[in-house]
Amino acid sequence: xxxxxxxxxxxxxxxxxxxxxxxxxxxxxxxxxxxxxxxxxxxxxxxxxxxxxxxxxxxxxxxxxxxxxxxxxxxxxxxxxxxxxxxxxxxxxxxxxxxxxxxxxxxxxxxxxxxxxxxxxxxxxxxxxxxxxxxxxxxxxxxxxxxxxxxxxxxxxxxxxxxxxxxxxxxxxxxxxxxxxxxxxxxxxxxxxxxxxxxxxxxxxxxxxxxxxxxxxxxxxxxxxxxxxxxxxxxxxxxxxxxxxxxxxxxxxxxxxxxxxxxxxxxxxxxxxxxxxxxxxxxxxxxxxxxxxxxxxxxxxxxxxxxxxxxxxxxxxxxxxxxxxxxxxxxxxxxxxxxxxxxxxxx
Numbered sequence: 001x002x003x004x005x006x007x008x009x010x011x012x013x014x015x016x017x018x019x020x021x022x023x024x025x026x027x028x029x030x031x032x033x034x035x036x037x038x039x040x041x042x043x044x045x046x047x048x049x050x051x052x053x054x055x056x057x058x059x060x061x062x063x064x065x066x067x068x069x070x071x072x073x074x075x076x077x078x079x080x081x082x083x084x085x086x087x088x089x090x091x092x093x094x095x096x097x098x099x100x101x102x103x104x105x106x107x108x109x110x111x112x113x114x115x116x117x118x119x120x121x122x123x124x125x126x127x128x129x130x131x132x133x134x135x136x137x138x139x140x141x142x143x144x145x146x147x148x149x150x151x152x153x154x155x156x157x158x159x160x161x162x163x164x165x166x167x168x169x170x171x172x173x174x175x176x177x178x179x180x181x182x183x184x185x186x187x188x189x190x191x192x193x194x195x196x197x198x199x200x201x202x203x204x205x206x207x208x209x210x211x212x213x214x215x216x217x218x219x220x221x222x223x224x225x226x227x228x229x230x231x232x233x234x235x236x237x238x239x240x241x242x243x244x245x246x247x248x249x250x251x252x253x254x255x256x257x258x259x260x261x262x263x264x265x266x267x268x269x270x271x272x273x274x275x276x277x278x279x280x281x282x283x284x285x286x287x288x289x290x291x292x293x294x295x296x297x298x299x300x301x302x303x304x305x306x307x308x309x310x311x312x313x314x315x316x317x318x319x320x321x322x323x324x325x326x327x328x329x330x331x332x333x334x335x336x337x338x339x340x341x342x343x344x345x346x347x
Contacts, residue, residue: 022048022049022050023045023046023047023048023049025142026045026046026139029135029139031132031135032132032135032136032139035136035164036139038164039163039164039169040087040088040089041088041163041172043086043087044086044087044088044143044172045139045143047086047087047206048143048202048206049205050202050205051201051202051204051205052201052205052223052228053195053198053201054228055070055201055204055205055208055223055228056198056200056201056204057194057198058070058071059204059208060183060184060187060188060194060198061187061188061194063077063180063181063184064184065181065184066078070208070226071222071225071226071228072225072226073208073211073212073215073217073222075211077177077180077207078177079171079173079174079177080173081207081210082173082176082177082207083173084210085206085207085210086172086173086176086203086206088172088173088176089172090171090173090174091169091171092163092169092170092171092172093169093170093171094171094174095159095170095171095174095175096174096175096178096179097155097156097178097182101159103162103168105162105165105166105167105168106158106161106162106165106168108165109129109130109133109161110128110129110130111128111129111130112128115128122152123151123152123153123154124152124153124154124158125151125152125153126150126151126152126153129153133161136161136164137153137157137161138150140157140160140161143202144160144172144175144176145157145160145179146199146200146201147199160175176200176203179200180200180203183197183198183199183200205219208222
């Protein structure tokens with residue numbers, strides 16, 4: 001009986017891609033490690049260590065089925081290259097999603113071995129699987145097929161799960177290479193949806209890191225060199241502590257520069273005096289909180305009085321200059337002849 005008759009894969013719906021951050025995810029499934037080790041999949045899963053979507057983007061755009069170019073590196077991706085980078089065996093059937101299979105040995109994973117699976121038209125519900133195989137299917141979702149359809153099992157899932165049964169081996173480097181090619185094709189068809197059509201981020205990082213290791217380079221240097229990541233500041237530069245006095249003088253200087261640009265009539269040294277008053281006010285509040293609001297000394301009062309007198313003098317001087325300016329403008333208007341007034345008004 002053909003497995004293809006069980007359900008239609010065309011009606012799968014929207015995929016919500018999931019990516020494993022790392023192999024730490026496997027800690028929740030210690031009972032599966034022996035099965036994964038036997039199928040020679042455990043070493044591959046343990047290589048996962050985060051990912052970088054901005055690296056997957058040029059990978060998917062430039063991949064032509066064999067060669068890929070990301071930043072200043074260029075390398076060939078083949079079945080043998082994937083096998084070396086991932087430590088996956090190249091044994092088993094060369095199978096991919098568009099190929100049928102006719103074995104029914106996979107039915108041992110069902111709770112009810114005699115279940116009629118032809119009743120399922122849109123995928124077999126995972127609730128029909130034994131607990132161990134439900135967990136294994138989730139691992140395949142996370143590290144091989146990268147998708148979010150967790151409720152159902154489809155044809156390619158059945159074939160991948162058969163990899164853990166006797167005489168059901170599948171050539172995983174071949175499967176992953178064809179999966180990368182399909183991703184590349186989908187990305188190029190829908191470039192405007194590149195972030196939703198991209199997947200295999202963790203696998204792409206493994207392949208890139210393997211090439212960098214071959215040429216004596218590192219992942220961090222590659223990211224910084226190609227502007228995928230900014231260089232981190234050194235601890236000495238990051239931990240420099242500026243004094244309050246220096247900070248205050250810098251703020252005063254910036255305000256002085258802005259005041260000269262605006263051509264204000266107010267003298268620039270008034271800004272400096274105001275800044276000093278603000279700083280004294282802050283010091284008073286802190287001192288009041290520590291000493292319980294002690295009364296001000298006579299010296300502080302004298303300083304404030306002196307500053308306020310200076311400010312009043314400055315304000316008077318500004319008003320006097322404004323008055324002189326108005327008087328000068330008035331005299332100029334008086335000296336204009338009637339003929340000049342007519343010419344200026346266009347009469």
